[in-house]
Amino acid sequence: MKVFISADIEGVTGVTSWGETRYGGQGYEAACRQMTLEVAAACRAAMKLGYEVVVKDGHEDALNIDMTELPKGVQLIRGWMSSPASMMGGLDESFDAVVYIGYHSPEGTDTSSLAHTGEHEWFNYIKINGELASEFLYNALLATDYKVPSVFLSGDEGMCQLAKKSHPEIITVATKKGIGNASWNIHPEEAIENIEAGVEKALKANVGLRPVEKEYHMVINFKEHQHARRASWYPGAKQTDSNTVEYTAKTIWELTVARMFLSE
Incomplete structure (x- = not known):
């Protein structure tokens, strides 16, 4: 074990x-x-x-x-x-x-003085399938x-x-x-x-697994528009406004790889 x-x-x-x-x-x-x-x-x-x-x-x-x-x-x-x-x-x-x-x-969120997801200076928020990530x-x-x-x-x-x-x-x-x-x-x-x-x-306890979704739609809202433009070059990513990039993954691993290049 x-x-x-x-x-x-x-x-x-x-x-x-x-x-x-x-x-x-x-x-x-x-x-x-x-x-x-x-x-x-x-x-x-x-x-x-x-x-x-x-x-x-x-x-x-x-x-x-x-x-x-x-x-x-x-x-x-x-x-x-x-x-x-x-x-x-x-x-x-x-x-x-x-x-x-x-x-x-x-x-x-406003529930921590240190609230962040990845790089604090880069993002306003990231969402996955509508859920704050x-x-x-x-x-x-x-x-x-x-x-x-x-x-x-x-x-x-x-x-x-x-x-x-x-x-x-x-x-x-x-x-x-x-x-x-x-x-x-x-x-x-x-x-x-x-x-x-x-x-x-x-x-x-017998804690179970979270169900796997059919796809994972990620929305990244950047603090700086330049970062959104840079991220938009990732294959499959789409810039939807000055500061926002969206990407849809078919698998969790595909989402994980995309996050590495889009948000770091």
């Missing part, structure tokens, strides 16, 4: 400003430590139930997690594989479940393509609510809620305890 853990930092309790998410920024080291401890809690829960655990560091240069603080036996993927899978690089059909730690609200939604779709259920997510309250909307059976733990440029956080130790208990509960 195998569990894949995809980890980000903006949904970790206490993390509020962009500086805390970037190398050299005020509070970055503390944010990395809490990210590590929340991931470690998820690892302990899975290993307690007999799962092999693989962790993908999915933030910035993917060099944030201190692997010496993870339980012995955990495998950690650092850096990027230069693959459309991005934050899910390493996932395949051999896994039994995916867990998401430290995830955040998407661009186009988060990094979780992209990654959970890819998991579905591999027939691996997404069973647990921790992060800000807004992201937890969106995850429940698209994946009603998923177990979530809200580490904080966003109000303007502020975050209202639970205590770090409480977050760790809740995540460990939540992951154990999720892995014991």
